[in-house]
Amino acid sequence: MSAATGPEPAGHLHINWTRCDGRGICTELLPSLLIRDDWGYPLAADPELAEKSRIPFGRASERDVADAVALCPRLALTVLRPR
Amino acid sequence: MTISPASAAFRGTNAAAPEGNNRLFAAGAYANYRSHLLTYGPAGTGYATAGLLELLEASGLTGRGGAGFAAWRKAAATAAARGRFGGGPVVIANGAEGEPLSFKDRTLLHHAPHLVLDGLLAAADALAASRVYLYTAASNLPPVRQAIGERPEAGRIRLVEAPDTFISGEASAVVNAIESGSATPVDRIGRLTEHGFKGRPTLVQNVETLAHLGLIARFGPDWFRSAGTERDPGTRLVSVSGDVPAEQVLEVAGETPLVDVLRAAGADPSALSGVLVGGFHGRWVDPGNLLLSAAGPAQEIVRPGAGVVFALGSHRCGLAETARIAAYLATQSAGKCGPCRFGLPALSATLDRLAYGGADPALLPELRRLQSMVAGRGSCHHPDGTVQLTASALAVFADDVDRHLAGYCNRKELLS
Numbered sequence: 001m002s003a004a005t006g007p008e009p010a011g012h013l014h015i016n017w018t019r020c021d022g023r024g025i026c027t028e029l030l031p032s033l034l035i036r037d038d039w040g041y042p043l044a045a046d047p048e049l050a051e052k053s054r055i056p057f058g059r060a061s062e063r064d065v066a067d068a069v070a071l072c073p074r075l076a077l078t079v080l081r082p083r
Numbered sequence: 084m085t086i087s088p089a090s091a092a093f094r095g096t097n098a099a100a101p102e103g104n105n106r107l108f109a110a111g112a113y114a115n116y117r118s119h120l121l122t123y124g125p126a127g128t129g130y131a132t133a134g135l136l137e138l139l140e141a142s143g144l145t146g147r148g149g150a151g152f153a154a155w156r157k158a159a160a161t162a163a164a165r166g167r168f169g170g171g172p173v174v175i176a177n178g179a180e181g182e183p184l185s186f187k188d189r190t191l192l193h194h195a196p197h198l199v200l201d202g203l204l205a206a207a208d209a210l211a212a213s214r215v216y217l218y219t220a221a222s223n224l225p226p227v228r229q230a231i232g233e234r235p236e237a238g239r240i241r242l243v244e245a246p247d248t249f250i251s252g253e254a255s256a257v258v259n260a261i262e263s264g265s266a267t268p269v270d271r272i273g274r275l276t277e278h279g280f281k282g283r284p285t286l287v288q289n290v291e292t293l294a295h296l297g298l299i300a301r302f303g304p305d306w307f308r309s310a311g312t313e314r315d316p317g318t319r320l321v322s323v324s325g326d327v328p329a330e331q332v333l334e335v336a337g338e339t340p341l342v343d344v345l346r347a348a349g350a351d352p353s354a355l356s357g358v359l360v361g362g363f364h365g366r367w368v369d370p371g372n373l374l375l376s377a378a379g380p381a382q383e384i385v386r387p388g389a390g391v392v393f394a395l396g397s398h399r400c401g402l403a404e405t406a407r408i409a410a411y412l413a414t415q416s417a418g419k420c421g422p423c424r425f426g427l428p429a430l431s432a433t434l435d436r437l438a439y440g441g442a443d444p445a446l447l448p449e450l451r452r453l454q455s456m457v458a459g460r461g462s463c464h465h466p467d468g469t470v471q472l473t474a475s476a477l478a479v480f481a482d483d484v485d486r487h488l489a490g491y492c493n494r495k496e497l498l499s
Contacts, residue, residue: 016270017420018462037456039425052459078272 009056012080013065015042017053019076026068026077033057054080100302104310104318104336107195107294113226116233119197126201126301135209135296136162141304143316144296148177148252148289149364149389151377154296157286160276162210164284171213173280175261176203178219178227178290179245179252182362183411184391187320188290190332192223195294196230200237202293205300206286207239213283218243218257219290249363249415253463254287256417267417268463291320291390311337315376319390323348326355326396337377341370341385344392356395356494357479361388363408364468366475367401400494402483405476406431406438412469423466426457434473442490450477 013026013033022040033055037043044052057065069077101109101122108114110122139155146152161172176199180188192199199217207215217227221244231237243261245251251266258280260266271278279285288296295317299307308316315337321344324330328349335344341360342352352358357367360375365388375392376384395404413427430453437446450473458470477484486492 014272015460016462017422017460018268018270020421022421037422037426038429039421041421041460043456043460047455050459053461080272 008058010059010062011057011065011082013055013057013068014078014080015053015055016076016078017041019074021074023073025071025073029064029068029071030057030061033061100306101298104334106298106310106318107191107198107291107320107334110195110197112194114195114197116197116230119195123198123201123298123301126205126297135205135300138299138304139296142295142299142307143304144292144299144307145315145377146289147291147295147319147390149362151386151388154288154292157276157288158206158210160274161284161286164277165210167277170281170283172210172284172286173214173216174203174207174210174212175215175257175280175285175287176217176219176240176290176293177252177254177257177287178217178223179257179266180220180389181245181247181249181252182364182389182391183249184324184359184362184393185322185389186324186330187322187332187390189220189223190322191291191294191320192219193226196227197234198294198297199227199290200230200234200240201297201300202288202295203240203297204236205297206288206293210284210286212286214280215240216243216261217241217290218245218261220245220247249412250417250463250465253465255463257287258285267419268461268465270462312376314338314378315374319375319387321375321387321390321392323350323392323394325359325394326350326399327394335375338374338379338384341368341373341375341392344375345370345394348392348394350394354397356397356399356401356483358395359393359404359472360385360391362391363412363472364388364464365391366471367405367479368475369479398494400438400483400492401476401480402434402438402487402492403494405473405480406434409434409469409473412465412472416465417463420461420466422457422460426453426460426466427469429453430457430469430473437484437487440487440490442488444488447477447484447488 027034027036027042034042035045110118144154178188246266253268255268256266259269275285311317318334321333345352352370368385373385375387409431413431416423416427418424454470457466
């Protein structure tokens with residue numbers, strides 16, 4: 001678990017790869033969670049992360065996550081909450 | 084009700100449960116409905132009344148299409164979703180078999196279509212399905228159509244043609260193909276068993292899995308478990324190809340040593356560079372003492388995946404072979420997900436350089452970097468499966484990697 005998320009993630013950011021085309025707004029809003037890969041697509045900043053399409057985030061990132069979801073021009077991001 | 088063991092001769096017929104490992108093709112080549120019934124007895128009564136889901140759970144049957152997931156879990160999840168989610172459940176027999184090295188499903192549909200229909204109809208009845216589909220390549224439709232015509236109760240099965248692409252059999256692509264005509268994977272947060280075809284609970288099972296299911300409904304879980312082992316019960320079909328005297332489909336018991344499968348197909352395990360098990364999304368292994376099994380400790384087993392066993396003769400270069408397969412897999416990306424669309428060609432190009440002559444020490448770390456960049460970043464497992472293949476090649480052909488990096492290859496099929 002990376003320092004950015006803490007032990008208990010507030011939620012997970014799901015990336016719909018079939019929609020994403022690497023515009024990069026999410027990587028600008030969430031630099032502690034997402035960097036860009038060779039082709040510009042968002043890549044989990046934590047290289048140890050097991051699920052690379054389901055990025056955990058902490059409470060401190062809530063606002064930026066909400067912005068990233070709202071501003072993604074491809075509507076490729078979804079917030080998943082613990083059931 | 085108590086399930087009696089293998090003695091399960093079917094009530095009211097002379098048919099007995101098949102003995103030994105020849106189960107799915109016991110009715111002979113191109114079996115019609117009559118020879119099917121003479122061999123196995125009628126379906127739809129007997130054990131099936133005990134509750135198919137319970138029988139499936141007791142049988143330990145796992146999926147034979149690739150993932151090897153417990154058949155009863157998927158069926159139970161679909162049953163549980165019934166009523167909670169809109170519409171009646173949908174049951175789909177998946178006979179797409181996009182794996183170029185797999186031909187066991189095709190063989191099954193041509194020679195034993197009625198077993199598949201038995202299993203499909205039994206699953207559809209158990210789930211009170213609203214729609215029933217069989218999805219397979221155009222070349223397999225005639226024998227299935229003929230089999231359906233031989234039994235009126237099969238008239239509810241709708242046939243859908245699968246395109247000839249690698250990814251056409253991926254479960255979400257199957258549902259998408261039937262729903263929209265486009266056999267490409269779609270992004271899913273939930274499971275198909277809950278939200279599948281038009282939002283309905285949907286069970287997608289490989290045709291061989293359904294054939295076993297049809298027999299379990301007849302003869303019971305104890306009979307099913309009389310072949311194979313506790314942790315890998317029953318039999319499975321394998322497509323054996325590559326450097327063997329004749330390509331063939333074999334039916335083998337669970338946990339059969341891989342070398343026994345190779346020898347049964349006439350290959351000498353000591354004369355091989357490596358063996359690709361599971362298909363293009365599978366892994367290269369050195370057969371050693373590995374058992375072909377859906378479950379067990381990682382160092383003792385190799386998962387059969389789609390049932391592919393491809394033998395590579397010791398005169399051939401495993402890196403060149405893997406580069407060829409990776410190039411094909413890159414062309415088979417549906418192109419929907421960026422990391423797969425761009426990552427697989429990059430991985431393939433780098434592997435090409437290693438296979439065909441680039442004695443550059445940076446190639447190996449670059450391959451590893453690309454593998455980790457691609458894996459897990461798609462809506463289906465195409466990138467993950469491709470990385471499993473290339474990573475296993477780097478491990479099993481590690482000596483070849485060293486030679487290639489030093490500028491030569493000691494296989495007869497040489498660097499050009």
